[in-house]
Amino acid sequence: xxxxxxxxxxxxxxxxxxxxxxxxxxxxxxxxxxxxxxxxxxxxxxxxxxxxxxxxxxxxxxxxxxxxxxxxxxxxxxxxxxxxxxxxxxxxxxxxxxxxxxxxxxxxxxxxxxxxxxxxxxxxxxxxxxxxxxxxxxxxxxxxxxxxxxxxxxxxxxxxxxxxxxxxxxxxxxxxxxxxxxxxxxxxxxxxxxxxxxxxxxxxxxxxxxxxxxxxxxxxxxxxxxxxxxxxxxxxxxxxxxxx
Amino acid sequence: xxxxxxxxxxxxxxxxxxxxxxxxxxxxxxxxxxxxxxxxxxxxxxxxxxxxxxxxxxxxxxxxxxxxxxxxxxxxxxxxxxxxxxxxxxxxxxxxxxxxxxxxxxxxxxxxxxxxxxxxxxxxxxxxxxxxxxxxxxxxxxxxxxxxxxxxxxxxxxxxxxxxxxxxxxxxxxxxxxxxxxxxxxxxxxxxxxxxxxxxxxxxxxxxxxxxxxxxxxxxxxxxxxxxxxxxxxxxxxxxxxxxxxxxxxxxxxxx
Numbered sequence: 122x123x124x125x126x127x128x129x130x131x132x133x134x135x136x137x138x139x140x141x142x143x144x145x146x147x148x149x150x151x152x153x154x155x156x157x158x159x160x161x162x163x164x165x166x167x168x169x170x171x172x173x174x175x176x177x178x179x180x181x182x183x184x185x186x187x188x189x190x191x192x193x194x195x196x197x198x199x200x201x202x203x204x205x206x207x208x209x210x211x212x213x214x215x216x217x218x219x220x221x222x223x224x225x226x227x228x229x230x231x232x233x234x235x236x237x238x239x240x241x242x243x244x245x246x247x248x249x250x251x252x253x254x255x256x257x258x259x260x261x262x263x264x265x266x267x268x269x270x271x272x273x274x275x276x277x278x279x280x281x282x283x284x285x286x287x288x289x290x291x292x293x294x295x296x297x298x299x300x301x302x303x304x305x306x307x308x309x310x311x312x313x314x315x316x317x318x319x320x321x322x323x324x325x326x327x328x329x330x331x332x333x334x335x336x337x338x339x340x341x342x343x344x345x346x347x348x349x350x351x352x353x354x355x356x357x358x359x360x361x362x363x364x365x
Numbered sequence: 366x367x368x369x370x371x372x373x374x375x376x377x378x379x380x381x382x383x384x385x386x387x388x389x390x391x392x393x394x395x396x397x398x399x400x401x402x403x404x405x406x407x408x409x410x411x412x413x414x415x416x417x418x419x420x421x422x423x424x425x426x427x428x429x430x431x432x433x434x435x436x437x438x439x440x441x442x443x444x445x446x447x448x449x450x451x452x453x454x455x456x457x458x459x460x461x462x463x464x465x466x467x468x469x470x471x472x473x474x475x476x477x478x479x480x481x482x483x484x485x486x487x488x489x490x491x492x493x494x495x496x497x498x499x500x501x502x503x504x505x506x507x508x509x510x511x512x513x514x515x516x517x518x519x520x521x522x523x524x525x526x527x528x529x530x531x532x533x534x535x536x537x538x539x540x541x542x543x544x545x546x547x548x549x550x551x552x553x554x555x556x557x558x559x560x561x562x563x564x565x566x567x568x569x570x571x572x573x574x575x576x577x578x579x580x581x582x583x584x585x586x587x588x589x590x591x592x593x594x595x596x597x598x599x600x601x602x603x604x605x606x607x608x609x610x611x612x613x614x615x616x617x618x619x620x621x
Contacts, residue, residue: 170515188515196512200530200608209526213517264516 156321420562428486436494444502482554497539501532
């Protein structure tokens, strides 16, 4: 069943952030919400995950779903090792499930897939910035959920690290293929990862347009000529197709 | 290099003291360092002296542990719940404003002599622990709390693995101050209530016998023990802090 975000509105006092946001999400697909900084992208994620309440509007089809979240900053506990950070996030499962070993195996699996198994005893401060982001990704994937929300998870790293992170992300995603919503202000993040891109306007946000990218992930690169048409369309929807 | 300056400071202080003693020319008012050293040496040979150190140490230890536990509990509650903070604040402000001597004198009506210094020190030191713990618990990274809530981390895990380690540097700093304060208040309490086997009792008896050099000797021992326990606790606190420190440690491999 698809998820429908219907006429979402949200204000912070006098600041109107979301005007009238409507779009749909496809099951087991990656959707990217693209828009300028400060347009209310994170607000949409926070409303979807229940951190925030919308002023009006509804989200249909998320009842009973479990969410996981990869925050903009890694949000790791500096005094815990990499594996203990995952144990901390999954601690509710340890309490509810008698099969502790299954959870430990899950932690091991995602640390291995994120290429962090050798560094499992390292504290976040001993890991590079890119490794910290990978650890945060591994944590988000390790937490059993039907939907994964990512807030600018690939920002603030150089291009090479970003590409490595995105490859790690796709590798982790293919494991269980949860429905993913990625919030980003970077066109290339959206082009490289998303099956569907929702373009938001400046604040107060409305949906400017939606494009579907029907090129398999394994055929996409940052320089794929096939993506050029989509890129042009995204620039147009963002109002960035004019000459400077 | 710094040790050399520290030694120079101590020697300068003793020289000034010696000059002062020479000018005053009265052992009753200001005994010379040599006279005090002799009194100290004489004390070392007495059983009473060592028993007094043991007695005072136990009282300080008891007061420190109890004030620490109470301060940790109330400080944690205040840090988490604004209602608890509002409820406890008048008590904390009241206790802070109470003069130590007034507290000891009142305690002498309520408790036997050996309990007066402990009670007074608990009441004086616990607000220090309370305030430090409250500040530490309150200063926890709100984004980490939001992450924990999102992942449904049980509250016991949040307390032991997030709030407590975040607050640890504040708690350890408060504990160090509370330890120093406990020594001062315990000895002051002993001077007034005069329990058996106590540094303060030794000090008071020497005063009554008009042995100024011996009073100085007891005071020096008190200062030394207070400084030593603060130093040892500081070492322990540094080791604990290092375990929880977020910044990379020199001995560890750093991949940043």
